[in-house]
Amino acid sequence: MPAPLQGLRVVDLTRVLSGPFCTMLLADLGAEVIKVEEPVVGDPARGNGPFITEQGEGGMTHSTYFMSINRGKSSVAIDLSKDKGKEILLDIIKSADVVIENFRPNTAKKLGVDYESIKPINPKVVMASISGFGQTGPYSSRPALDVIVQGMGGFMSITGEAGGGPIRAGTSIGDITAALFTTVGILAALREREVSGEGQYIDISMMDCQVAILENAFSRYFSQGEIPQRIGTRHPSATPFQAFKTADGYVVVAIMGGSTEQWPLFCSAIEHPELMDDPRYGTGWDRTQRYEELIPVLERAMITKTTDEWVEILSALGIPVGPVQDIAQVSNDPQILERNMIVNFEHPSLGAMKTTGNPIKFSRTDIEPSMISPNLGEQTNEILASVLNLTSDQLDQLREDEIIQ
Numbered sequence: 001m002p003a004p005l006q007g008l009r010v011v012d013l014t015r016v017l018s019g020p021f022c023t024m025l026l027a028d029l030g031a032e033v034i035k036v037e038e039p040v041v042g043d044p045a046r047g048n049g050p051f052i053t054e055q056g057e058g059g060m061t062h063s064t065y066f067m068s069i070n071r072g073k074s075s076v077a078i079d080l081s082k083d084k085g086k087e088i089l090l091d092i093i094k095s096a097d098v099v100i101e102n103f104r105p106n107t108a109k110k111l112g113v114d115y116e117s118i119k120p121i122n123p124k125v126v127m128a129s130i131s132g133f134g135q136t137g138p139y140s141s142r143p144a145l146d147v148i149v150q151g152m153g154g155f156m157s158i159t160g161e162a163g164g165g166p167i168r169a170g171t172s173i174g175d176i177t178a179a180l181f182t183t184v185g186i187l188a189a190l191r192e193r194e195v196s197g198e199g200q201y202i203d204i205s206m207m208d209c210q211v212a213i214l215e216n217a218f219s220r221y222f223s224q225g226e227i228p229q230r231i232g233t234r235h236p237s238a239t240p241f242q243a244f245k246t247a248d249g250y251v252v253v254a255i256m257g258g259s260t261e262q263w264p265l266f267c268s269a270i271e272h273p274e275l276m277d278d279p280r281y282g283t284g285w286d287r288t289q290r291y292e293e294l295i296p297v298l299e300r301a302m303i304t305k306t307t308d309e310w311v312e313i314l315s316a317l318g319i320p321v322g323p324v325q326d327i328a329q330v331s332n333d334p335q336i337l338e339r340n341m342i343v344n345f346e347h348p349s350l351g352a353m354k355t356t357g358n359p360i361k362f363s364r365t366d367i368e369p370s371m372i373s374p375n376l377g378e379q380t381n382e383i384l385a386s387v388l389n390l391t392s393d394q395l396d397q398l399r400e401d402e403i404i405q
Contacts, residue, residue: 001365003030008190010098011036011089012073013113015043017146017172018130018206019102020069021179026098026186027072028358028369034096034383035070035374036089039077039405042376045069054349060375068355072370076384077377077405084403086112091388093118093125098186102130105140115201125199126189128182134205144206146174153210158217160230167230177209239287239294240266243324244302244310250324251307253314257284265317270301345371377405 008031012023020035020043027033037043048065076092079085090113093099099118101108108114108129115127129135132144147168150156155174160167185202193199211218217228220236228236235241238257243250255262263284264276275297281287287294302310307323314321325333331342331354341357358369384390384404398404 006030011096013101018175018178022182033073035073067373070373074379075374099127128202146172149174149206161232178206238284246307249307254320
């Protein structure tokens with residue numbers, strides 16, 4: 001079966017993480033993604049380590065960071081600081097369904113590739129801009145990277161141990177959530193285009209996305225006047241719902257606050273039957289109100305067995321439980337392997353490699369992602385010849401004039 005987005009052309013003006021992650025998802029889903037990069041330097045992510053160098057003298061060095069978020073794309077290197085370079089890009093955009101950029105606000109306008117500039121030449125185009133704070137508002141002109149919006153958006157205020165300082169999430173949640181919301185917005189705009197026949201502009205703020213995913217924290221503040229604080233791995237309204245230290249590691253137990261059958265089973269498993277019918281601990285909310293007195297009892301019980309033992313015991317009782325795994329353990333987890341989330345592929349110059357798969361599983365459509373990320377300008381000739389019908393002589397002249405690479 002053809003991939004879901006086969007036939008869509010995406011012009012990718014993004015760099016580093018938020019934009020490239022979005023366009024990688026679109027590429028996985030079958031879209032043709034033309035990544036436009038600056039000659040010589042390219043996407044700044046190409047300079048992020050760790051690196052792998054090809055065997056042999058003069059072997060090319062590849063950024064594994066770049067490779068992890070740019071698979072399945074074509075790279076075209078064009079100098080947009082020159083009028084001819086802008087002209088070439090606009091000619092490509094004439095045939096595009098989607099254009100994505102994540103420059104600082106007003107940069108696209110200065111380059112002549114903002115929505116108001118491209119709409120007249122391609123009224124059906126859907127354009128998305130990702131920025132730290134959006135295209136409007138008092139902070140719109142500020143630069144922002146992931147850690148800035150994690151801090152300003154409230155995420156770091158509720159992440160970490162009680163009484164401790166702010167903690168950045170272990171992944172770039174600010175960038176990734178913006179990428180996911182952008183992908184949703186683009187697909188929705190493409191669907192709406194089928195009805196209206198027109199494209200439109202999508203403005204995504206990384207900080208807005210942080211606010212959107214903190215639904216529980218904001219609902220508690222709005223309804224209770226409570227400013228949520230850092231509480232480690234525990235849940236603000238359900239207990240037990242956290243990581244516990246075991247004899248050889250950590251295990252996560254999660255009993256929902258509304259569950260009436262799991263708490264007695266858990267009490268039996270940890271050999272504390274006296275807690276089952278104690279009215280002080282009848283509900284998840286009751287147990288949370290008495291967290292300080294209850295949790296030491298649970299901690300002393302949980303440390304008496306290994307993580308694997310607790311997973312086996314509690315799973316058999318239907319209680320949500322799982323080990324706290326490191327990346328190496330996850331990479332070899334049988335569930336992850338069965339779901340094809342670790343994919344082996346052969347790089348043409350680096351040999352056997354692994355990468356993460358795509359978590360979207362269709363019943364009819366195969367979206368096995370292409371694992372190869374492009375070298376800088378690798379498809380410049382191919383794309384300009386096929387999309388703009390440029391001849392070899394014209395391409396040679398553009399390269400001699402340092403318009404393309």
